[in-house]
Amino acid sequence: MSSDKFLDKKSLKKLDRELESLISKIGIDRKTQDEVFDKSTLHTFEKLISGRVIDIVDFPISTGKEGNVFRAITPEKKLVAIKVYRVTTSTFKHISNYIIGDPRFKSLSKNRRDIIYAWTKKEYKNLQRAYDVKINVPRPIKSINNVLVMEYIGMESMAAPLMKDVKLKEPKKIFDKIIDFISKMYTQADLVHSDISAYNILMHKDKPYIIDFGQGVLKGHPNSLEFLRRDIHNVISYFKRLNVSSDENKIFQKITKKS
Ligand SMILES: Nc1ncnc2c1ncn2[C@@H]1O[C@H](COP(=O)(O)OP(=O)(O)OP(=O)(O)O)[C@@H](O)[C@H]1O
Ligand SMILES: [Mg+2]
Known part of the structure; x- marks a missing residue:
């Protein structure tokens, strides 16, 4: 599928319909769908823990439209921030508009989950680019699926304010x-x-x-x-x-x- 075709609203709508029909075919309701996605995110957290990227998830810093940010502690007792993109996000269309046209993500398949995963990777790569030219940004540490681990910005007692x-x-x-x-x-x-x-x-x-x-x-x-x-x-x-x-x-x- 060419990126141009993908860009047009019609094909995004079609994609949404395809997904809805796929979900209904599998016969799972919304709640179960959320639980399934939660399970896969949990699995990603397990990977982070077994890979010694983090040791303990501390507490949520922010609960937003597209995802949640948590504070976590590494095995070396450093603080990190973990951003988790919700795979069922309603802002999916907004997201796909920024992925399309990006040569780094040309080969993206049209699966919603793949797009969220690519979006997470994109944030990681963008952070790395900015970090490399010495702009004040959280240092990216790891990205797996819909989860991004980065340097925590703030004090021990609380995250830095907006x-x-x-x-x-x-x-x-x-x-x-x-x-x-x-x-x-x-x-x-x-x-x-x-x-x-x-x-x-x-x-x-x-x-x-x-x-x-x-x-x-x-x-x-x-x-x-x-x-x-x-x-x-x-x-x-x-x-x-x-x-x-x-x-x-x-x-x-x-x-x-x-x-
Ligand atoms: N590295 C970090 N260190 C400390 N706090 C962070 C960090 N990254 C994000 N946060 C906190 O999490 C919030 C949400 O992060 P971000 O802006 O990246 O996500 P978002 O997708 O815009 O979420 P929202 O839907 O809430 O707007 C920020 O406003 C900030 O308070
Ligand atoms: Mg934000």
């Missing part, structure tokens, strides 16, 4: 840092985050950390420039309210000219 919940001491400094991250990501890692907002930036020791890289796309993606502009626009709008003014076009041009 930027939206923090009163910034030096907003201009933080703004410059975030724009610098966006620029570095684009020019050095060929990557556009595509969902930067105060909801996806953690503040830790007065420094911003960018998280949630699942939507990230490579420069070659057909919509990468549109996503880049949107990221810049969102950051600028947020900081405008904190009295940090800037010129969107100038910043966009500077970043895209650099590369």
